[in-house]
Amino acid sequence: MIDLHYWPTPNGHKVTLFFEEAGLEYRIHPVDIGKGAQFEPAFLAISPNNKMPAIVDHAPADGGAPQSVFESGAILLYLAEKTGRFLPAEPRGRIEALEWLFWQMAGLGPMTGQYGHFNVYAPEKIPYATERYTKEVQRLLGVLDKRLAGRAFITGDDYTIADMAAYPWINVYDRAPLDMAPFPEVQRWQAAIAARPATQRAYALSKQVNPDAGKPMSDDEKAVLFGQGARPA
Incomplete structure (x- = not known):
């Protein structure tokens, strides 16, 4: 099982596209970036740049402890290598x-x-x-x-x-x-x-996870997203 820490944004969609195409079993954990969930300590432990998406693979290839991955491009590469799909071998x-x-x-x-x-x-x-x-x-x-x-x-x-x-x-x-x-x-x-079909399934998750997806952001949400400077460690 892979945990996906997700919110319906373009970067979030990248990863659900892969999961739906590959038919991998995954579990979504919503990260409401308009409310500051990306700054919670538990999330920062797997995504220190306070950005989603991030994943935690509970069955990594090496058989060891769960593997966390942040940054959407790194996640796509990780999943492609894990499954042997959607990345040419040649x-x-x-x-x-x-x-x-x-x-x-x-x-x-x-x-x-x-x-x-x-x-x-x-x-x-x-x-x-x-x-x-x-x-x-x-x-x-x-x-x-x-x-x-x-x-x-x-x-x-x-x-x-x-x-x-x-x-x-x-x-x-x-x-x-x-x-x-x-x-x-x-x-x-x-x-x-x-x-x-996988694209349509991936994008259908938007409204399921965030019923307000597509609506203009409030001033409070903008302040959370765009008003962050350096924070104490």
């Missing part, structure tokens, strides 16, 4: 999948998050910031669009953890939609993943 295919996994972790996710922050959540509009991150997200979508030309998925014919990492971060803000017309390959790929 060395060149493996490195391609890892390249694009890290591309998402270092670029698409953080830059799209900043786009959302300044377009949706910031208390005042800062034209430089909104333009800066809009252009960068458009650049990254262009990179992905070129990559997908002639390929069903990011690494080729097979669906991998690179796709699971990138998919939840495509045009995620209903209150600040992007113009996707310049990216037909991304649209085609996105629609194909959305149609997968």
Whole structure:
């Protein structure tokens, strides 16, 4: 059994996508990030960066004590190696999948998050910031669009953890939609993943875990999410 500490955000969706595709047995522990559950000592013990998702595998491959893993990209890699699925075994295919996994972790996710922050959540509009991150997200979508030309998925014919990492971060803000017309390959790929039964099961968890998913955040929730500086150890 694997415990998944989860809240329905793009990074949370990455991991439920894997679980649902692989058919692994898992148990969700909600981490209400709007109420500060990510700062509770028990959660920090497995996710010291106070971010979800995180997992605890009670049956790790080495047969030892439960294994905790934080950071969504590391979780995807851990699960792929544990199951032998969604990561090519052949060395060149493996490195391609890892390249694009890290591309998402270092670029698409953080830059799209900043786009959302300044377009949706910031208390005042800062034209430089909104333009800066809009252009960068458009650049990254262009990179992905070129990559997908002639390929069903990011690494080729097979669906991998690179796709699971990138998919939840495509045009995620209903209150600040992007113009996707310049990216037909991304649209085609996105629609194909959305149609997968496992994707639909994974996203159905959103409302089950958080009935308010998709609603605007309150000022108190914003203060919790965006108002944290350094905390004493």
